[in-house]
Amino acid sequence: MEGPSLVILKEELASLKGKKIMQVGGTAKLDFSRLTNAKINQINTWGKHFLLVFSGFTIRIHFLLFGSYRINERKDRAPKLTITCGGKEVNFYSCAVTILEEVPDKIYDWSCDVMSDAWDPTKARKKLKQLPHLNVGDALLDQTIFAGVGNIIKTEVLYRIKVHPDSNIGNLPPRKLGELIKEARLYSFDFLHWKKEFILRKHWLAYKKKICRRCNVAIQLKYTGITKRRSFYCEQCQVLYN
DNA sequence: CCGGTTGTTCAGCG
């Protein structure tokens, strides 16, 4: 689950803000008593972290690869966490649930979350300048630079800016580096918009695609970077900088 | 129907 999907969840649960937790349970190893009757002060996201902020502590949910949730619905297996609040039953499945004792502002740098109003592209560029040998795909997946970007966004950004996934950051012309940073945020918001409309897949141009729409040649699949994540790309129009 | 993965952390090793 990538950053924009968590923004959708935040919006779906906006009505819970200011409400008390009426019931809590699940298989997570967690002191549930802290949650009972606690009031949700804020619902927030940082990258792929979903945050329920209470007075004195915060619940952090990370969906990893297989996580999911249901609102007023249940799957046929036990939830990691279930809360009843504001008239809604929210069930979280196969996710990592932890309690943060520090206030989120102390832990999270909002300016590196591509979905945040505080997103700061200049800061991202400064970080990238320090990492010339970093693979471009690994750079996009680095949560300390582009929090919220996942493998789909990575793939589509590189296709959009016509950069080969084996390229290195330091070899990108300055203008290309600027495009990479800009598109990381722009595509993330397109992802958000399309996912809300249930038309995300329809708009994939490289991810899981067979033919390049620009060149009409076969899309390649290769595991790239130090992270060895899947990259779908067009050998013809995505330029290798290295 | 079974192999692979929209992700991250940690143990173990040299």
Added chain:
DNA sequence: GCGCTGAACAACCG
């Protein structure tokens, strides 16, 4: 202490 590798988790899709 470092980088690197592989395991673990765990469920849906094609």
